[in-house]
Structure formats: structure tokens, C-alpha cells
Amino acid sequence: MSKPIPKIQRYMTTAPATVGSDQTLDQASRLMRERDIRHLPVVDDGKLVGLISERDVAMISNLQGVDPAVETIGNAMTAAVYTVEPDTALDDVVEVMASQKFGSVVVVQNGKVVGVVTTVDVCRALAELLRTRLN
Numbered sequence: 001m002s003k004p005i006p007k008i009q010r011y012m013t014t015a016p017a018t019v020g021s022d023q024t025l026d027q028a029s030r031l032m033r034e035r036d037i038r039h040l041p042v043v044d045d046g047k048l049v050g051l052i053s054e055r056d057v058a059m060i061s062n063l064q065g066v067d068p069a070v071e072t073i074g075n076a077m078t079a080a081v082y083t084v085e086p087d088t089a090l091d092d093v094v095e096v097m098a099s100q101k102f103g104s105v106v107v108v109q110n111g112k113v114v115g116v117v118t119t120v121d122v123c124r125a126l127a128e129l130l131r132t133r134l135n
Contacts, residue, residue, distance in 0.1 A: 003133065008093050009086035011125045012107050012115030018043040021050065021074030025066075028073050029057050039104040041113045042077045048106060048113050050077035055103075083108045086115065094122055 018041045019028050028040055032054050042050035052073050060076040061068040082105045084093055093105055097119065107115035 005089045005091050006125070006129075007086065008084055008088045008090055008105075008107060008117055009115065011090065011121045012086070012117045013037075013121065014115050016041060016113065016116040018113060019052065019073055020044055021072060021077065023073050025057050025061050025068035025071045025073060025076060028052055029054075029061070029068065032057070039116060039118060041081070041106050041116065042073055043113060046112065048081060048083065048108060048111075050074070050079045051081045051104065051106060052077040053103060081106050085109060090125060093117065094125075097122065 017031055017035050017037065019031065021042050021044050032038060032040065038054040040052050041048055042052055050073075056076050056078065057068070060066055060071065082096060082100065082102050084105055084107055086107055086109055088107075096102065097105060104116055104118045106113055107117060
């Protein structure tokens with residue numbers, strides 16, 4: 001008899017830090033360094049409008065003529081964000097992350113951001129599942 005596949009909420013970072021699209025790249029970079037994170041949901045008026053990664057910030061900030069103290073997150077973020085509900089099965093999320101090469105997924109419930117799952121979280125989940133299911 002096999003165990004049920006766990007839900008993504010078990011592995012997500014709850015109450016993740018977020019930024020607004022009108023904030024600057026410098027502000028996003030500073031928040032990522034302070035929190036030791038690489039992905040920030042972008043939220044305007046309580047609604048998810050995008051995602052910005054550490055890689056996005058670095059790439060845009062290094063373009064000639066771009067001032068990260070002035071450039072807004074809205075001009076650098078990814079607007080098409082992969083989102084799931086907290087009760088989505090882990091294997092479904094991981095399959096999409098792998099096939100689409102997504103570094104993170106934003107977990108939403110009732111239109112609100114409630115969590116983030118990254119590839120690091122998925123690796124931790126895999127380690128836990130291997131330890132508990134193969135013994």
C-alpha cells in the first residue's frame with residue numbers, strides 16, 4: 001500500500017516577502033540579500049502581478065544605461081507566473097517546474113499569495129520523501 005502524495009503546502013515557505021511593481025531593483029536586491037532568498041512575488045493592491053528573481057535583478061541592473069536605484073521592478077519582472085493552490089499535489093507541481101524549467105512557483109489561495117516553493121524546497125522534499133518512503 002503506497003502513501004498519498006503530499007500537498008505542496010507542506011513544503012512551501014509561508015507568508016513570503018513580497019514587493020510592489022513600483023519599487024526599485026535596488027530595493028528588491030536588498031530585500032533578497034537580507035532574507036537570503038532568490039525569488040519575490042510582485043504584489044500590487046493585494047494582487048499578484050508578477051515575479052522577480054535574483055537573476056532578473058542582476059541581468060537588468062547590469063545593462064548599460066540602467067540605474068537600479070531608479071529602475072522599477074515592474075519593468076524587470078516576469079508577468080506570467082506559475083501559480084498553484086496549497087492543496088496541489090507535490091508531484092504535479094514538480095512535474096511542471098521541471099518541464100518548464102521554473103525556479104519557483106507562487107502558492108495562492110483566494111487570490112492572495114500564501115507561499116512560495118523553489119527548487120531548493122523541492123530538493124528538501126525529495127530528500128525527506130526518499131528517507132521516509134524507502135525505509
